[in-house]
Amino acid sequence: xxxxxxxxxxxxxxxxxRIGLLVVGLVLALGLPWLIYPPVALDITAWALxxxxxxxxxxxxxxxxxxxxxxxxSSAYATGLIAKQVGLxxxxxxxxxALVAAALALPIAMLCVRRSGxxxxxxxxxxxxxxxxxxxxxxxVTGGENGLQGVxxxxxxxxxxxxxxxxxxxxxxxxxxxxxxxxxxxxxxxRVMVAIRENQARARALGxxxxxxxxxxxxxxxxLAGIAGGVYAVGHGFASLQxxxxxxxxxxxxxxxxxxxxTLWGPVLGAGIIVLLEDYLATAGIDAVGLVTGVxxxxxxxxxxxxxxxxxxxxxxxxxxxxxxxxxxxEEPESRPAPARQG
Numbered sequence: 001x002x003x004x005x006x007x008x009x010x011x012x013x014x015x016x017x018r019i020g021l022l023v024v025g026l027v028l029a030l031g032l033p034w035l036i037y038p039p040v041a042l043d044i045t046a047w048a049l050x051x052x053x054x055x056x057x058x059x060x061x062x063x064x065x066x067x068x069x070x071x072x073x074s075s076a077y078a079t080g081l082i083a084k085q086v087g088l089x090x091x092x093x094x095x096x097x098a099l100v101a102a103a104l105a106l107p108i109a110m111l112c113v114r115r116s117g118x119x120x121x122x123x124x125x126x127x128x129x130x131x132x133x134x135x136x137x138x139x140x141v142t143g144g145e146n147g148l149q150g151v152x153x154x155x156x157x158x159x160x161x162x163x164x165x166x167x168x169x170x171x172x173x174x175x176x177x178x179x180x181x182x183x184x185x186x187x188x189x190x191r192v193m194v195a196i197r198e199n200q201a202r203a204r205a206l207g208x209x210x211x212x213x214x215x216x217x218x219x220x221x222x223x224l225a226g227i228a229g230g231v232y233a234v235g236h237g238f239a240s241l242q243x244x245x246x247x248x249x250x251x252x253x254x255x256x257x258x259x260x261x262x263t264l265w266g267p268v269l270g271a272g273i274i275v276l277l278e279d280y281l282a283t284a285g286i287d288a289v290g291l292v293t294g295v296x297x298x299x300x301x302x303x304x305x306x307x308x309x310x311x312x313x314x315x316x317x318x319x320x321x322x323x324x325x326x327x328x329x330x331e332e333p334e335s336r337p338a339p340a341r342q343g
Contacts, residue, residue, distance in 0.1 A: 073244030101226030260310025
């Protein structure tokens with residue numbers, strides 16, 4: 001059955017290796033502000049969740065969206081407005097912004113899921129540009145070109161003006177989003193997502209309502225992107241038009257391809273590389289950030305077709321498969337021909 005075969009393909013890591021990777025990831029997340037500038041560490045985690053959110057759609061369901069900046073940015077604005085106007089702690093503001101992103105994604109998804117390939121990508125891009133136009137023109141709410149400034153970091157009376165402490169206050173939200181993505185991928189729902197990516201017609205023939213699954217994945221992806229966008233807005237204290245611009249959508253797609261689509265770890269790695277590279281180039285005074293990242297992207301696509309993490313995972317699985325094959329051949333008893341009867 002198609003889902004059984006896909007389950008075997010997506011569960012190639014051994015349990016020990018998975019736990020080891022998880023421990024290393026948690027330790028690195030906890031120690032990141034000690035290793036690099038805390039605002040940059042927060043950017044890495046926010047973009048990592050954003051990239052994982054898109055990976056659910058692109059890597060696991062096979063739907064390329066060039067409009068995910070609409071959900072990252074709309075949540076950033078909604079989070080800022082809730083935090084400023086209502087005065088709620090930023091946890092509730094971020095979750096409120098994520099709900100706004102999910103509500104915005106629902107009608108867009110229902111209109112887009114019947115398209116596929118480049119048509120789906122272009123329709124999502126068109127909707128994202130509509131959101132950008134609204135954010136630019138609705139100056140009384142969004143601030144227009146000046147952006148929404150002065151977003152507070154309220155958290156039950158605790159002073160979080162220091163970015164170091166805010167990182168640890170916001171980290172549980174990021175980890176919660178990553179946990180949701182991991183749980184979805186390793187559930188029967190996630191198997192159906194991969195089945196749709198591999199063979200949409202066969203998944204429909206097996207009785208799965210493909211369009212409904214696509215809508216659900218799209219909305220979930222927007223919700224997780226909204227959490228990331230809300231944390232990013234509170235961390236920086238403002239939301240700008242850059243958050244809803246099409247280059248933001250392209251940037252998160254590059255993170256997925258660079259790290260490896262359909263891996264969860266790959267988008268996290270891609271986000272870390274891009275954010276650190278941009279910070280290094282900006283600190284060094286190099287203006288050609290897009291040129292450098294573009295060259296790295298092209299080299300990665302040419303040398304690592306599965307992305308960096310995807311290539312590593314493929315090599316590990318290939319070696320494990322070869323070892324298992326050799327072990328099976330060694331344990332198999334040799335078949336000897338029966339002696340000929342003498343007449």
